[in-house]
Amino acid sequence: MIEDIANVLIYLVSELIIYLLVYAVVFESRFHKSRVRWIGGIGCTIIIHFLLLFLYGKYDAMGFTFISMAVIPILLLDSNKKKHLLLYPFITICASVASVSGSFILALFLGKSAYEIVNGSWMTVGCQGFSIILLLALSVYKKDKKENFTIHISSKQYLIFYVVAISEFLMLGSIQLLSGIGLETKLINISGATASVACITLVAITLWQGIVVNREACQRERNELNEQYMQLQKDYYNQLMEQDEKMRRFRHDMNAHITAMNAYCMKSDSKSLKAYMENVMEKSALYDVEVYTGNKAVDAVLRQLVLEAERKQIQMELEGSIPAAVHISDYDLCTIISNLLKNAIEACDKIISDEHEKRITVRTGVFQSQLYIQCRNSMQLQSTQNALNLISSKKDIHNHGIGTKNIEDSVKKYHGIYDHYIENGWFVTEISI
Secondary structure (H helix, E strand, O other), X not given: OXXXXXXXXXXXXXXXXXXXXXXXXXXXXXXXXXXXXXXXXXXXXXXXXXXXXXXXXXXXXXXXXXXXXOHHHHHHEOOOHHHHHHHHHHHHHHHHHHHHHHHHHHHHHHOOOXXXXXXXXXXXXXXXXXXXXXXXXXXXXXHHHOOOOOOOOOHHHHHHHHHXXXXXXXXXXXXXXXXXXXXXHHHHHHXXXXXXXXXXXXXXXXXXXXXXXXXXXXXXXXXXXXXXXXXXXHHHHHHHHXXXXXXXXXXXXXXXXXXXXXXXXXXXXXXXXXXXXXXXXXXXXXXXXXXXXXXXXXXXXXXXXXXXXXXXXXXXXXXXXXOOOOOOOHHHHHHHHHHHHHHHHHHHHOOOOOOOOOEEEEXXXXXXXXXXXXXXXXXXXXXHHHHHHOOOOOOOHHHOOHHHHHHHHHHXXXXXXXXXXXXXXXXXXXXXX
């Protein structure tokens, strides 16, 4: 009995590791930080399997994991539970493909049936190790390449996942069934090994298809944003040219304006002088176009955001400068600034109490070739926890939080630092690149 308990426990641990690795490595899911969830979830799973062990035996206890491991998407993963649960059947079937492949290959070498391998406790755990090795190798590969391997998840992608999972279940399940009824062992093992390798290839192609779709979606989004930034810069440069033309005409008539104002001064006609000066200021174009940071690409984006803040009665203060020649591309710089201020404006716009002012302050500067950006915005006090977790309170949560992800990706590209915290009722974001 002690040996059976040890076998079940080792099998559970290996299964748990496989499922966690699939979620973390393949689908880039984040784990919940609550110790209570982890202790409770894993503890309940172990208790259930030990009860099955004592009531029905070792093999029934080990075969129940496809249900009990649902504790991972339900309790151990942070947010997006619906997405994780919808992925679970695909993960359940496809995560076992490598183990099945290992069982057929091992059976081929040992001259046994795959059925005997699966029902041999230490050999079963060994086959599980084959899946773990593949997933760890994939994790190392992803870190080494440092590319975007995020898988696009949509209704069509779910359909593809389920079709692939069901197909592999029928294919490998039937071969495993034949392995257990005593047919030609070597032929079954060869068929099972080749079929399982083909299934692994199919899973890899399916996941890669999801990655390609995601990259295409990201590229489309990048192109659209680039077009928006270019249009904003075009409008900004046109305004600068108009301002320059007005200033040129103003300088041409400067002597006449000074003579006229001097005449009003001589007559002590302060009222007429004031009206004339206001007219001069209006026609001179001195304040037609604001210069916020000195970087024209950023200023073009800021102009629209400042106007949006004004419409929503949000006070915005901009301090500091950004050199025109900076080591960050205009696209990434505009992406960071744009999303920072959009998030800040959205947070301020949610303030409903008159006691809290709607205010945003942005400070920028360069020190020793490092660009520093600090954005502070006032916020509704009840939103503190969501702000810290950067979780959108909107109903369509899958289509929000993209701005924050874009900031993270842009900062990560330049190996920068991205931090956020709450300070005296202010949500503060600090970036160093």
